[in-house]
Amino acid sequence: MVSSLILPGEGRKIYTYQPEGSTPFQIPKGKSFQSRTAISAAHVVCDPLADTDPLSNGKVDWDATMKYRHHLWSLGLSVAEAMDTAQRGMGLNWESAKELIHRSVKEAQAVGGKIASGVGTDQLAPGPDVRLEDVEAAYEEQCAFVEGEGGQIILMASRALAACANGPEDYKRVYNKILNNVSEPVILHWLGDMFDPALKGYWGYESSDEAMDVCLEIIRENEDKVDGIKISLLDANKEIRMRRLLPDSVRMYTGDDFNYPSLIKGDEQGYSHALLGIFDAIAPAASAALHALDEDDLSTYDSILEKTVPLSRHIFQTPTFSYKTGVVFMAYLNGHQSHFRMIGGMEGARSITHLAELFVLADQAGLLEKPELATERMKLVLAQAGIS
Numbered sequence: 001m002v003s004s005l006i007l008p009g010e011g012r013k014i015y016t017y018q019p020e021g022s023t024p025f026q027i028p029k030g031k032s033f034q035s036r037t038a039i040s041a042a043h044v045v046c047d048p049l050a051d052t053d054p055l056s057n058g059k060v061d062w063d064a065t066m067k068y069r070h071h072l073w074s075l076g077l078s079v080a081e082a083m084d085t086a087q088r089g090m091g092l093n094w095e096s097a098k099e100l101i102h103r104s105v106k107e108a109q110a111v112g113g114k115i116a117s118g119v120g121t122d123q124l125a126p127g128p129d130v131r132l133e134d135v136e137a138a139y140e141e142q143c144a145f146v147e148g149e150g151g152q153i154i155l156m157a158s159r160a161l162a163a164c165a166n167g168p169e170d171y172k173r174v175y176n177k178i179l180n181n182v183s184e185p186v187i188l189h190w191l192g193d194m195f196d197p198a199l200k201g202y203w204g205y206e207s208s209d210e211a212m213d214v215c216l217e218i219i220r221e222n223e224d225k226v227d228g229i230k231i232s233l234l235d236a237n238k239e240i241r242m243r244r245l246l247p248d249s250v251r252m253y254t255g256d257d258f259n260y261p262s263l264i265k266g267d268e269q270g271y272s273h274a275l276l277g278i279f280d281a282i283a284p285a286a287s288a289a290l291h292a293l294d295e296d297d298l299s300t301y302d303s304i305l306e307k308t309v310p311l312s313r314h315i316f317q318t319p320t321f322s323y324k325t326g327v328v329f330m331a332y333l334n335g336h337q338s339h340f341r342m343i344g345g346m347e348g349a350r351s352i353t354h355l356a357e358l359f360v361l362a363d364q365a366g367l368l369e370k371p372e373l374a375t376e377r378m379k380l381v382l383a384q385a386g387i388s
Contacts, residue, residue: 090344
């Protein structure tokens, strides 16, 4: 039996918790998903021994970071590289992102793993002197780099564009130009301001319905250059509405870390594919559930994923952009990295009470791959908070 823990709870309550342990998920080896495309946005592992300021100059442990991508590919998942889950723009700058993309695409090609990489404008700091031409040039530089590496583009939202655009026509101008020049279809990414407050009012409107109309217009005008769109608004009804309005050739990739089981399963009018940050943290469960969905075994699909939703909602609770801390903590608990340190010092973005509840929810979802190891590592983190 796994040893018990003394955990902090709400209201400064201290209680004893006995981990349940876990049963390994049944995942067919070497079998790809048939009914859905499933992409996991992946985190980066920082170098804990780098003698630099982690807040301004955090370094990446490339070996551990690549090893985790191989773990995701081994489960049949594709990788979304250099996205917000990798702390893009929140610790990972464009220069580091370039090396990350270069290394990951090379590794993917070596093992037949599928990968798409984030393109943005983060080499361009938003400011009063930034023009639309500057935003276009920044996007074009990053697009050229990813295509030059042989990778697919995920066209991310731009803080610089959000800051300088005067309305929807400016968004149409920039996106139409970039999409016209890409070589292969891209995945668009509409990231809500709960993930990044600097993106408030994206597409030229604060109303999500009006913003959606602008985004749909851009997609329809560039249908042959758009593989799909990932929306991260944490609102299932808005995603379903947009999904039903997309051209038939354009996929909806859910980015809803609250409602993903039902959105992926779909309804009588369609379904969403997946491009999710939470898949980094629940990868074995996601893989097993998607294989069950391929077999039309909806009861198994539901039973696996419904247990992960409380964990995901906890990891992505407000402030939502701190979710990366929970994702990395899961990797630490499960032995995929040797430490709980993050670039930008983001390991301190969640409280010890939050991390304790995360441990409990992960255990209840069967996601502690090595319960004894996870328990010992949780004890180490608790001891740092004075709990033993």
